[in-house]
Amino acid sequence: MGASGAGRAGVVMLASVAVLGLGSVPPGASATGSAGRTATVANATVADAAGPVEAAGTFRSASEATGSYAFAEDARRVDGTVSTADAVELVPGRTYRSTLPAGGKVYYRLELDATTNVYASATAVPPAGRTASVIDGVKVSVEDSEGRACDVDTASFGAAGSPHPVAAWAMREISPRRSLCKEAGTYYVAVERVDPDGQGSSPDPWEMELTAVSEPPLEKAGVTRAPQEWNSAPPRPVAGKPERRPGGAGFARATPVGQGVWRDDIRPGQTLFYKVPVDWGRQLYATAELGSSGSGGSGYVAAALDLDLYNPARGHVVDAGVGYDGAQQAESLAPLPPVAYVNRHAVSRQVGAMRFAGSYYLVAHLSAEVADDFGDGPVPLTLRVRMSGGAQDGPGYAGESVPSDVFTVTGEDRQAAAEGAAAGDDAVFRALAVGGIGTGSALLVGLGVWTLVARRRARS
Numbered sequence: 001m002g003a004s005g006a007g008r009a010g011v012v013m014l015a016s017v018a019v020l021g022l023g024s025v026p027p028g029a030s031a032t033g034s035a036g037r038t039a040t041v042a043n044a045t046v047a048d049a050a051g052p053v054e055a056a057g058t059f060r061s062a063s064e065a066t067g068s069y070a071f072a073e074d075a076r077r078v079d080g081t082v083s084t085a086d087a088v089e090l091v092p093g094r095t096y097r098s099t100l101p102a103g104g105k106v107y108y109r110l111e112l113d114a115t116t117n118v119y120a121s122a123t124a125v126p127p128a129g130r131t132a133s134v135i136d137g138v139k140v141s142v143e144d145s146e147g148r149a150c151d152v153d154t155a156s157f158g159a160a161g162s163p164h165p166v167a168a169w170a171m172r173e174i175s176p177r178r179s180l181c182k183e184a185g186t187y188y189v190a191v192e193r194v195d196p197d198g199q200g201s202s203p204d205p206w207e208m209e210l211t212a213v214s215e216p217p218l219e220k221a222g223v224t225r226a227p228q229e230w231n232s233a234p235p236r237p238v239a240g241k242p243e244r245r246p247g248g249a250g251f252a253r254a255t256p257v258g259q260g261v262w263r264d265d266i267r268p269g270q271t272l273f274y275k276v277p278v279d280w281g282r283q284l285y286a287t288a289e290l291g292s293s294g295s296g297g298s299g300y301v302a303a304a305l306d307l308d309l310y311n312p313a314r315g316h317v318v319d320a321g322v323g324y325d326g327a328q329q330a331e332s333l334a335p336l337p338p339v340a341y342v343n344r345h346a347v348s349r350q351v352g353a354m355r356f357a358g359s360y361y362l363v364a365h366l367s368a369e370v371a372d373d374f375g376d377g378p379v380p381l382t383l384r385v386r387m388s389g390g391a392q393d394g395p396g397y398a399g400e401s402v403p404s405d406v407f408t409v410t411g412e413d414r415q416a417a418a419e420g421a422a423a424g425d426d427a428v429f430r431a432l433a434v435g436g437i438g439t440g441s442a443l444l445v446g447l448g449v450w451t452l453v454a455r456r457r458a459r460s
Contacts, residue, residue, distance in 0.1 A: 116174070134156065231388075234332060267376065297373045
């Protein structure tokens with residue numbers, strides 16, 4: 001086991017000590033988890049409070065249990081401005097939390113060189129509700145210092161009109177296809193609502209998560225045409241017994257999955273996040289399946305489930321909708337090309353979004369309208385994920401992206417996808433941190449986890 005495993009073990013034991021009072025922990029002592037996540041213990045208190053305990057030993061944070069969005073724990077709070085003159089800088093590699101007003105643009109600033117591609121994404125989190133304008137959502141643009149748009153993207157709630165987290169991205173790309181926005185200098189990220197005055201739209205400000213990532217140029221200039229042919233025939237969905245894998249409540253808390261059949265329950269109005277490591281040269285296929293309802297209700301919801309795919313820069317790729325009448329229903333994402341650097345030269349934005357390797361996100365939202373016909377109880381959700389094609393070498397970057405691992409797939413990523421290790425370790429941490437377990441039970445859990453980690457380390 002590598003450093004990340006040791007870090008997780010340290011977190012578990014530190015949490016155990018804090019909960020059980022088995023030893024003194026100096027104020028401010030900390031241990032860092034697998035995702036650079038730090039738990040600080042002071043006076044025997046763990047700051048990351050746990051959520052309720054669910055059946056079958058599955059632990060979820062409060063945000064995951066209630067369906068609200070889980071913002072990145074290291075997100076820095078910033079304010080958007082109505083004038084570019086006062087815009088705060090967004091630094092690539094960092095995550096920010098801000099507020100999106102009901103009307104008008106808010107601006108943020110980027111300081112860019114003349115060689116690097118930069119991708120800015122905004123995830124809008126509207127308040128929970130039953131209805132919203134179907135075209136409302138978030139619009140993101142990157143503009144140069146003269147107010148000219150480098151790129152624009154819009155994400156909406158879709159046909160269901162059910163409020164849920166949606167993300168849009170925009171880029172400053174150095175490309176022979178683009179004549180603007182190549183110079184070094186100051187650029188601006190503008191974010192706004194799409195239809196704040198639409199029927200059912202919330203009049204309140206929305207919370208928002210912002211990210212920016214950078215991509216270096218290539219060492220050598222390559223092909224500037226997108227592939228003309230690729231295997232677009234959808235394969236059969238993966239068969240087999242589903243494995244329980246609870247979804248996360250945000251991009252930063254997405255549950256890792258790989259090829260396989262994954263099962264969870266989703267409530268009306270809830271959104272679940274999964275991440276799939278997709279290497280260069282590999283194709284991703286995904287099918288969402290709603291199981292039959294046991295509520296005894298009847299009716300039909302035309303846009304019951306929305307399954308969205310986002311790329312590693314949180315750029316929207318494609319989506320699929322599933323209608324629901326209480327019987328099992330399924331729908332697959334449209335076939336996508338293998339991940340390749342040259343996809344960015346495609347006319348289709350959908351193909352262009354498959355431009356780099358890394359963690360792709362499957363985001364499932366069950367419309368709040370489902371509750372009207374089938375009650376507020378959970379509906380069985382199954383995700384069937386298939387990968388095809390062999391992994392290939394990357395394009396040969398002349399430098400590192402920021403964050404350094406955003407456009408790569410590591411061995412740890414593959415292991416987490418196969419085993420769900422990252423989600424499981426965090427679950428144990430939260431269970432111990434809440435302090436709601438009896439002292440004896442918590443001690444056994446803490447010592448058991450420590451022993452398991454030690455055995456794995458000895459075998460590796």
